[in-house]
Amino acid sequence: MAGVPLCAAGLAMAFRGPARAHWRTLALTHGALGLAAAVVEPSARHRPASRDDVAVAFRVGAGMVAAGTLVDAVARRAVPRLAADATALRALTVTAGPVRMCAHLLLVxxxxxxxxxxxxVQDRLTRRLGAGRAAAVTTVLYGLAHVPAGNAAVTGAATGLGGGLSLLRARGASLERLALVHAFWVVPTLLGERLRRAEGTHRGRTAPRHATTTAATTTADQEDLSMTTMPRAGRAGRRVTRWSRFVQLANNAVHIALYERTGGRLGTRMLGNQVGILTTRRPRDGQPYSVPLFTFPDGPDVIVVASYRGSAGDPRWYRHLLADPDAVLRVGDRVRAVRARVLEGDERAAAWRHVVRRFKGYEEYQRRTTRQLPVVRLSLRPEQD
Known part of the structure; x- marks a missing residue:
């Protein structure tokens, strides 16, 4: 009874106090509560995690990240306050270096x-109420403890996370496994928010004025005509940092693992669009390189866009296709050998309109960069006809 309001007070101090002290305050208050729990409750004392704990926690955490991303995207559009509070949370992710932030999250x-x-809390409630009721009460208390933070996005995310973890505990999961699941969820999520913050700051500081004003007043066809001859050396766009590349590669690895483990049942749809796994060959050593992409069926073929979220440079998979157009495309449980062809002129304009109708994000990506986003048609290889 004392610990729950103390946890709420610690969260209020961390989120309402000085931003530069956020992670230190969070670590100190939560660390003290964790230490107290280990002292007074024998079942809360940690034991070393096994390899099986790590493997299972990684899979569960990856699934929670994927589900949370989808729910978050819908919720932020439906509730304006969530978008504003998410921006405030994003600002806190850059008040400390990424290594320090991750250390606080992982270790404390x-x-x-x-x-x-x-x-x-849950183990003691279980002895009084039973496993199911204890999980429900713990979830509610966990969500309420985050209300004093004054951030609806944090409260909503914590309630969702707490519900999943409490359910796992009710079904017999060890605390070591739950701590790993918690870490595998919170670290990629906050690194992703840090990446979005860095991208937004960079765009506001470096985007050329004409890139927004011109694109905002032209059609997709006019964009196709006005950005076809931009020299490579003069490109501008979203800056891909070392950390953003790391987060992207990690997200890709999780997505591909879920996709393949479930035979395409998970990860095939995102933001209303079909997702496929494209596998190319690295020119330097011939090793396979796989990446999840939005795929847009166009008759027997598939259209993909090398957007790289509006960066100044082309994505790796596109550069691989320029060196070797043969690749493998997996959509759901269907695997096809395909050959790539970069579209130009009227053919590209028609394909561009086709994909933008289905995903408006490409218009925003094009506004971020002076690079014309390549549109690629993937056709079944002749020997596969």
Missing amino acids: VAPAEELFWRGL
Whole structure:
């Protein structure tokens, strides 16, 4: 009874206090509660995690990240306050370096919260109420404890995360496994928010004025005509940092793993569009390189766009196709050998209109960069006809 309001007070101090002290305050308050839980509740004392714990936690955490991303995208559009609060949370992710932020989350916050909430609160409630009711009550208390943070996005995300973790505890998951799931969810999520913050700051500081004003007043056809001869050396666009590349590669790895493990049942649809796994060959060593992409059926063929979210440079998979147009495309449980062809002129304009009708994000990506986004047609290889 004392620990729950103390946790709420710690969250209020962390989110309402000085931004530069956010991660230190969060680590100190949560660390103290976790330590107290380990002292007073024998079931909350940690044991070393096994390899099986790590493997299972990674899969569960990846699934929670994927589900949370989809829910978050819908919720932010439906509730304006969530979008504003998410921006405030994003600002907190850059008040400390990425290594320091991840260290606080991995070594203190995630294990301490599981020690206290699932190890102390839920286990004691289970002895009084039973596993199911205890999980429900713990989820509610966990969500309410985040309300004093004053951030609806944080409260909503915490309630969703807490519900999943409490359910896993009710079904017998160890605290070590739950702490790893917690970490595998919170670290990629906040690194992703940090990446969005860095991208937004960079765009506001470096985007050329004409890139927005011209694109905002032209049609897709006019964009096709006005950006066809931009020299490579003069390109501008979203800057791809080392951390953004790391987060992107990690997200791709998780997406591909879920896609392949489930035979395409998970990860085939995103934001209302079909997702496929394109596998190219690296020119330098011939090794396969796979990436998840939006795929747009066009008759027997498939259209993909080398947007790289509006960066100044082309994505790796596109550069691989320029060197070797033969690739393998997986959509759901169907695998096809395909050959790539970069579209130009009227053919590209028609394909561009086709994909933009289905995903408006490409218009925003094109506004971010002076590079014309390549549109690629993937056709069944002749020997496969």
